[in-house]
């Protein structure tokens with residue numbers, strides 16, 4: 001079922017208490033929603049779908065109408081999840097920068113999402129706190145939860161590009177959480193957006209624990225969020241969860257999976273649409289039973305579903321749905 005903001009809050013509280021991680025997966029297409037929700041459901045896990053500003057514009061087609069795109073993705077998520085009463089899935093806005101403030105408010109007021117991320121991390125700390133607090137006040141009035149961030153996460157994800165890495169300072173994290181009252185806090189601890197390998201990342205897992213301990217010691221415990229988690233090893237992610245992370249963002253890994261699955265299909269089935277060199281073009285017949293998009297797009301969908309299932313087993317969210 002589709003989770004409200006308050007139910008999503010319950011999911012993250014349970015995850016924090018029992019130290020497991022919720023997999024937050026970026027979506028644009030209906031096929032991704034199907035793959036992910038079926039995957040979460042298959043392993044009895046709750047989950048989060050997230051849409052970036054770029055994804056919403058893409059979903060709207062040539063008009064790039066971000067609000068229409070958000071309504072479309074939200075409708076797909078809501079209708080599809082209705083089929084699974086024992087698996088809770090929410091919808092989140094990923095990395096909305098302050099220039100998308102009106103868009104965030106629109107999604108909150110129209111009940112399109114369960115949670116939102118306001119990413120004002122490029123602003124000064126003072127300005128970041130001011131903007132984030134404003135979003136928190138509006139969101140909480142509607143029962144929607146909010147993720148905030150300080151520090152930059154290196155790499156590029158959609159419209160978010162940063163050449164530099166700036167590790168989050170624990171004392172700034174404490175000030176930020178206290179003053180904004182965000183529900184989820186994204187710390188910058190050395191992960192990268194995009195394609196990376198675990199061994200090349202200067203990951204500060206100790207910093208996650210330091211931030212978590214400091215927040216707990218000051219009575220403002222929160223779920224921490226790990227961005228750029230696609231390139232990390234299972235062990236790195238499990239340590240991050242043990243140290244206080246409750247939300248692991250996944251985008252790049254799925255993209256690579258989907259491309260690889262479709263590529264493998266067409267490498268094998270090329271002659272369904274391309275005349276082989278040893279066949280005369282006048283006798284060649286394309287094969288509808290193999291070029292029907294349902295035949296090859298399903299390969300991407302199945303691969304993505306398998307991947308999210310393995311993520312949930314790795315993060316411990318499997319068999320831990322609040323709806324069981």
Ligand SMILES: [Zn+2]
Nearest residue numbers: 157227228249
């Ligand atoms: Zn991110």
